[in-house]
Amino acid sequence: MSKGRFYITTPIYYPSSKLHIGHTYTTVAADAMARFKRLTGYDVKFLTGTDEHGQKIEEVAKEHGVSPKEYVDKIVDGIKKLWETMEISYDIFIRTTDEYHERRIQQIFQKLYEKGDIYKSHYEGWYCTPCESFWTETQLKDGKCPDCGRDVELTQEEAYFFKLSKYQDRLIKLFEENPEFLLPESRKNEMISNFLKPGLEDLCVSRTSFDWGIKVPFDEKHIIYVWFDAVCNYITALGYPEIQEEDYKKFWPADVQLVGKEIVRFHTIIWPAILMALDIPIPKKVFGHGWILLEGGKMSKSKGNVVDPVVLVERYGVDALKYFLLREYSFGQDGLFTNEVLLNRINSDLANDLGNLVSRTIAMIEKYNGGIIPKPKTKGEYDEDLENLATSVWSKVEERMNKLNYSGALEEIWKLVGRTNKYIDETTPWILAKDDENKDRLDTVLYNLAESIRIISVLIRPFMDKTARKIWVQLGIDEGQGTGWEDIMEFGKLESGIKVHKQPPLFPRIDVQKELKELAGNNKNTEKNESKNQKKENKKSKKKKEKDQISIDDFAKIDLKVAEVIEAKEHPNADKLLVLQLKVGDETRQVVSGIAEHYKPQELVGQKLILVANLKPVKLRGIESQGMILAASTKDKLTLVTADIESGTTVS
Ligand code: ME8
Numbered sequence: 001m002s003k004g005r006f007y008i009t010t011p012i013y014y015p016s017s018k019l020h021i022g023h024t025y026t027t028v029a030a031d032a033m034a035r036f037k038r039l040t041g042y043d044v045k046f047l048t049g050t051d052e053h054g055q056k057i058e059e060v061a062k063e064h065g066v067s068p069k070e071y072v073d074k075i076v077d078g079i080k081k082l083w084e085t086m087e088i089s090y091d092i093f094i095r096t097t098d099e100y101h102e103r104r105i106q107q108i109f110q111k112l113y114e115k116g117d118i119y120k121s122h123y124e125g126w127y128c129t130p131c132e133s134f135w136t137e138t139q140l141k142d143g144k145c146p147d148c149g150r151d152v153e154l155t156q157e158e159a160y161f162f163k164l165s166k167y168q169d170r171l172i173k174l175f176e177e178n179p180e181f182l183l184p185e186s187r188k189n190e191m192i193s194n195f196l197k198p199g200l201e202d203l204c205v206s207r208t209s210f211d212w213g214i215k216v217p218f219d220e221k222h223i224i225y226v227w228f229d230a231v232c233n234y235i236t237a238l239g240y241p242e243i244q245e246e247d248y249k250k251f252w253p254a255d256v257q258l259v260g261k262e263i264v265r266f267h268t269i270i271w272p273a274i275l276m277a278l279d280i281p282i283p284k285k286v287f288g289h290g291w292i293l294l295e296g297g298k299m300s301k302s303k304g305n306v307v308d309p310v311v312l313v314e315r316y317g318v319d320a321l322k323y324f325l326l327r328e329y330s331f332g333q334d335g336l337f338t339n340e341v342l343l344n345r346i347n348s349d350l351a352n353d354l355g356n357l358v359s360r361t362i363a364m365i366e367k368y369n370g371g372i373i374p375k376p377k378t379k380g381e382y383d384e385d386l387e388n389l390a391t392s393v394w395s396k397v398e399e400r401m402n403k404l405n406y407s408g409a410l411e412e413i414w415k416l417v418g419r420t421n422k423y424i425d426e427t428t429p430w431i432l433a434k435d436d437e438n439k440d441r442l443d444t445v446l447y448n449l450a451e452s453i454r455i456i457s458v459l460i461r462p463f464m465d466k467t468a469r470k471i472w473v474q475l476g477i478d479e480g481q482g483t484g485w486e487d488i489m490e491f492g493k494l495e496s497g498i499k500v501h502k503q504p505p506l507f508p509r510i511d512v513q514k515e516l517k518e519l520a521g522n523n524k525n526t527e528k529n530e531s532k533n534q535k536k537e538n539k540k541s542k543k544k545k546e547k548d549q550i551s552i553d554d555f556a557k558i559d560l561k562v563a564e565v566i567e568a569k570e571h572p573n574a575d576k577l578l579v580l581q582l583k584v585g586d587e588t589r590q591v592v593s594g595i596a597e598h599y600k601p602q603e604l605v606g607q608k609l610i611l612v613a614n615l616k617p618v619k620l621r622g623i624e625s626q627g628m629i630l631a632a633s634t635k636d637k638l639t640l641v642t643a644d645i646e647s648g649t650t651v652s
Contacts, residue, residue, distance in 0.1 A: 006042040007251040008034055009234050011259050011267075012049040012094065015057065015075035019082055020306035021325075021337065022260075022292045022299045028322050029289065029331065029406060030258050031088045036401050036462035038089075040485045045251045047237050048083070049094035050076050054132045054226035058212035068212045072097065085310060087318050087465065094237040096214075096229055104236040105229050106217040108278065109205075111241065112162065113218065117277040120219075122620035123159040123204040124576065124594035126152040132226045134204050137597075143634075147262055154633065156594065158618055160206040160222060167273035168200045174272060180285055182268045183404070184332035187261060187288040191268055203228075203270060231271040235280070253281040256404070264288035287404050290334040292325075299337075307337060315515075319464035320346045320507060326406040326463060339519045343512045350507035353417045354456070354467075358506055360424060361449040362474050365500050368433045373450050373476070374443035375496040382426045386448060387491040389419050390455045394488050397459060406463075413459045420452040450475060451494045458488045467506055476500050559614035560651035562643050563589065563629070568601035573621040580604065580629070582611060585648025589613070592625035598638040610641045610651055 010030045013023060027048060034046035052072045061071035076095060083090065094101060112118040126135040128145035135145065135152060145152050174181060175188055175196070182188045206222035207213065213223030234257065235241075238248040259267050264286065272282045291298050294305045312321050324345050329335035365371060393416050400409035427445045432438040457471040461483075472483065476498040487493050563582035571577035571592060578596050582589045589611065610630040617626045630641040643651070 001041070002043045003041040004043070005250055006034075006037040006044045007238075007254045007256075008037070008044070008046050009254055009257045010048040011263060012051040012096065012230060012233050013079060015050050015052055015072045015079065017075055017078065018306065018308065019079060020299050021309045021312070021321075022306075024082070024086055024309045024321075025292055025325055025329075026258050026260060026289065027083065027088050027090075028086065028325050029404075031086075031090075032322070032326060032406060032462045033256065033258075033401065033404070034089055034091075035465065039458075039461055040398065043250075045092065045238075045247070046090045047092045047094065047234065048088070048090045049092070049233060049237070050079060050096065051226070051230045051233075052076070052095055052097045053213040053223075053229055055127075055129050055207070055210050055212070056132060058210050059129070061212075069097065082310065085313055085318065086322070092237050094233050096233060100242075101229075101233060101236045102214045104240065104242055105214050105224060105232055107241050108232055108236075108274075109224055109228075110217050112274075112277055113160070115277065117163045117166070118160050118205060119163070121159060121161050121202075122157070122574070122577070122592075122618075123161075124156045125154075125204075127155040128152045136201065155209070156628075157208045158222075158620070159204045159208070160216060160219075161202040162205045162228070162274070163277070164203040164270065164273050165200045167276050168196065170276055171200075171269060171273060172196050174282060175268075181282070182264065183285065183287050186332075187264050187268075191264065195265060195269055200269070227266055227270065228274070231266060231274065234271075234283075240280075241278075254283040255285065257283050257286045259286060259288055261288045261290060287331070289331050290329065292329065292337050293334055294337055312342070316342075316346055316510070317466070317507075319467045320350055323350060323410070323464055327410040329407065331404055331406055339516055340512065343510050343515055346507060347510055347512065349414060351505070351509040353414060353421065354460075355506040355508075357417060357421050357424075357449075357456075358453055358471055358474060359502075361446070361453055362500050362502050364429050365446050365450065366502060368429065368442060369446060371499050371502075373494065373496050373498045373500060374446050376444040376447040376492070377440035378444055380427070380441055380444065382423055383444065383448060386419060386423050386452060389416055390452050391489055391491050393455070393459060394485065401462075410463065413456065416452065416456055416459070420449060420456070423452070424449065447494070447496065450500070451491060454482055454494045455488045455491075458483055458485065470503065470506055474501055474503050556652075557614075558612060560630075561585075561611050561613040562608050562645045562647050562649045562651065563591075563611040563613075564608050564647040565604045565606065568599075568604040570596065570601060571621060571623065573623075577620060578604070579623055582609070582627075582629075583647050584611060584613060587648075589626045590624060591627050591629055592620040592623050593629055595629075595631065595638060595640065599640070604640075607640065608643055608645065608647060610643060 008030050010026045013019065030046060034044050037044045057072060058068050061068040064071055080093065109118065126140060128135060128148065128150060130150055131145055131147050133145065133147060139146055140152060144150060175192055182191065205225040205228045206216050207225060208222055211223065213226060214229050216222040216224060234254060235248065235252060238251055239246060240248045257267060267286050275282050296305055299306045309321060324342050327349065328341060328345055365373060393412050396412040397409045400412060429442055429445050432442040432445065453471060454475060457468045461468045472478065482493040561584050563584045565580050566583050567581035569579045571579050576594050576596050577592050578601055580591045580593060582591055612628045615627045617624050631638050632641060
């Protein structure tokens with residue numbers, strides 16, 4: 001009987017041509033949890049997918065000379081293949097370009113607009129394209145994106161806003177009343193002190209300066225902000241808002257949402273606020289895991305310091321890699337990856353501890369009992385200790401897994417691996433085998449070893465499914481013969497009389513020095529390829545730069561005029577905007593400008609500024625702006641360009 005339902009999600013991945021080991025960390029962790037919950041009797045839904053819209057994708061596709069859809073289609077196939085290689089047992093793979101998702105996002109947007117939680121206004125601020133994030137001037141760090149440290153662009157456009165500020169108090173309450181909502185604890189403090197306490201601003205949720213996204217249903221010039229579209233995947237994948245029976249009803253709210261620490265803000269502030277606005281429940285838990293770092297920082301393609309999971313899987317097998325990732329690092333914290341740490345961990349825990357235990361036991365059953373698992377007979381010292389541990393590990397694993405403490409869960413399992421190895425040394429079967437009088441005791445020892453290995457094989461199923469199955473082959477059992485979770489609460493379930501099958505070692509021992517050299521050689525080849533790629537990229541970007549250059553004719557299209565401020569007032573609906581009346585020769589122009597934080601209205605009267613006079617008029621928060629004035633901006637200061645020349649003069 002099912003213990004209930006369990007919904008777990010990973011973030012949806014940006015279609016990047018090469019996902020690295022850091023990306024696989026989130027899916028490997030989610031996969032182990034999904035398998036664990038299935039094994040322990042839950043009805044599980046495990047969601048992953050791809051986040052395919054946005055400016056970044058549009059730009060990359062352009063560089064490749066293909067349409068964004070052509071570009072993502074190819075890459076998404078590669079991502080699905082990677083998850084196949086990594087044996088990721090997802091139930092749903094959502095693409096944000098799936099027709100059903102796009103339709104449901106429009107329905108959600110419409111719903112919030114009708115409710116008044118989305119409204120039209122004007123955005124003026126900074127945008128980080130690689131992170132697809134909006135930032136205010138004060139949030140920037142040394143003028144760069146505070147998340148990734150890269151350049152940001154000044155963005156000014158008419159846009160729809162989501163009333164995030166309206167949900168500030170409810171969000172603070174959510175954190176206060178649900179200590180388990182965001183884990184680990186340190187991330188919660190970060191969200192409260194960095195974002196919630198300073199005060200939330202409404203969030204810009206539409207863009208007009210590019211096309212690749214889902215159209216705002218009632219204003220097709222706008223596309224929906226990619227993060228709004230992306231976070232809502234967790235519910236559109238279940239049918240919301242169209243089909244609220246079946247999956248949505250059964251699986252929402254999510255039990256656990258796994259995310260990397262850099263996107264916790266989107267998942268614990270913006271995402272719950274959208275859910276509050278929709279009047280639907282908040283996920284039970286968001287876990288912000290740490291980063292896998294290389295010397296020199298976080299892995300990233302632009303830094304060229306990535307580790308390819310496929311290379312590691314080809315050399316050491318998928319189970320070794322999954323085990324390593326979950327055992328070596330504490331899930332909430334950052335951890336440093338080196339080949340040496342990986343190889344040593346495989347050798348010590350997998351080749352030595354587990355691999356040797358299985359091969360020694362099978363070899364002894366072959367040698368001392370003709371390959372047949374004997375019936376246990378004479379009890380002896382050490383048996384009880386082994387049995388007690390073997391039948392209690394499952395509850396410790398459950399406890400650790402429910403806290404997403406993967407490393408701790410594996411540590412508990414390896415206590416049993418170690419105890420069983422020690423049991424061999426204590427009972428010395430090779431000495432018992434020398435004397436027929438000890439045959440009954442030898443039978444018990446061999447049985448207990450095989451039984452303990454059966455229990456270990458079930459315990460490792462969520463983490464290393466293939467290895468568990470390989471152990472069953474060696475023990476001569478099939479799935480269903482003592483391989484379920486409930487079968488490890490009792491010692492003695494393994495049938496006697498079964499024939500064992502010796503197989504090659506589960507994890508061959510690695511010659512670390514030799515392997516390190518080969519991996520370094522591999523890297524050099526990759527570096528060579530990468531430097532080739534870099535050259536290609538440079539060529540491409542040179543071409544792009546050339547393409548980005550404009551001709552004198554293009555420039556001549558811009559009509560710049562000297563304009564004198566004859567009146568300046570605060571905008572009635574926006575703190576950051578001023579409304580200026582400008583004299584341009586004989587004409588008067590009204591311009592709305594985002595300079596209120598830098599200039600007081602009275603300072604401006606009489607100043608002669610440079611106006612882009614032939615810009616199409618737009619309404620900014622309800623007031624028409626007939627042009628734009630030029631300003632130079634440094635990190636935190638904005639200075640208007642002035643000219644002591646008669647108003648109306650053309651600047652060229
Ligand atoms: O963030 N170590 O997608 P993504 C650990 N599309 N985890 C890492 C990592 C590293 N070195 N590098 C990446 C996005 N990750 C958005 C999500 S969800 C509505 C939208 C993790 O492809 C990262 O933290 O950049 C994130 O959890 C996942 O890989 C996908 O990252």
